[in-house]
Amino acid sequence: MYIGKVIGTVVATRKDEKLVGTKLMIIQPLNMELKPIGEHLIAVDTVGAGIGELVIFAKGTAARIAARKMDSPIDISIVGIIDEMDVHE
Amino acid sequence: MYIGKVIGTVVATRKDEKLVGTKLMIIQPLNMELKPIGEHLIAVDTVGAGIGELVIFAKGTAARIAARKMDSPIDISIVGIIDEMDVHE
Amino acid sequence: MYIGKVIGTVVATRKDEKLVGTKLMIIQPLNMELKPIGEHLIAVDTVGAGIGELVIFAKGTAARIAARKMDSPIDISIVGIIDEMDVHE
Amino acid sequence: MYIGKVIGTVVATRKDEKLVGTKLMIIQPLNMELKPIGEHLIAVDTVGAGIGELVIFAKGTAARIAARKMDSPIDISIVGIIDEMDVHE
């Protein structure tokens, strides 16, 4: 899984019917020092994540599993909200 | 899922028979500031996206799910047309 | 899917038996301006692509679907030969 | 599979129920000279790896297989602890 921050939402009225009812959030992937890395992504929220929250997200089949929608075209989902990261370098 | 812009089409008469009848669009992946990131991709359109439109695309099995063609060699599909992106940095 | 150019072939006599009989082609991934991007790949040809041809290739399960060999260790296949790319920047 | 070092843990009380009970570790991917490469990842530990240990991790379906949780939104798991790497350049 990956670390990210929820930084926005996407509105798309014309979309796959299996995406109707899902919350499409924009995520900025982060490294552990909370620095932005890589490209912005669109993830389905499955745990009630809000704007600005640090989250855990998963890709591929894991994303459909999280959304409990195996027949939907989802390939990235938020699967947890980070309370704390303990780093021991 | 990912943010992209439809910037062209591909014509390929000699192709896998399971791709016959699909609309092959060229996509420029974008970040949220609509800046180009990464390489051009070829996606199957499943929502009627036109040239110049901002779209949501998915990869892997999700792409076949979107195309409703699980037995086709599709690994990227357009699954939504973006109306709006609300960013809260 | 992705844009590429066939630039060579690979000979490997000691290989997985399920790869026997497949044409292993070397592909240079390209962007839409036909500039090289990313690393060379090895793809199974499924549409009769020749050296120098511009092709469409797919990755993962889609590659096995294209090769009609779901039980083979294939993860990249050529699925189409590009006649034309119309770009509308 | 990939080489990594366990450098921390993640606490996330609000998460997918199928992740409850898993140990979420932060991994720094490494190359063979043990130099950091790429972004930090979150992996489920399945072999009792501790902080500072060099590990082998796998991605995608392999990660769910390792966790023996095919119905969970896991896409990265630790699958081994490295005793030794013999390099013959």
Add this chain to the structure above:
Amino acid sequence: MYIGKVIGTVVATRKDEKLVGTKLMIIQPLNMELKPIGEHLIAVDTVGAGIGELVIFAKGTAARIAARKMDSPIDISIVGIIDEMDVHE
């Protein structure tokens, strides 16, 4: 699939039981000019590849197919040993 060179081995006594008995090799991915690209990987050998040999490797489900171990946490496998690469730039 991808081009690589076997440059070492990994010893990991504490690992997933389904990996017991597999040969874990360290691979340096290469481009066609045999220049190193990307990060070192760990692959299961399925064709008797030795140190220094140029190999073909596959990722994801294809890797488990090559190892004939669909229930093992393998996501990269060596699937062929390269005899020759004919390049026609």
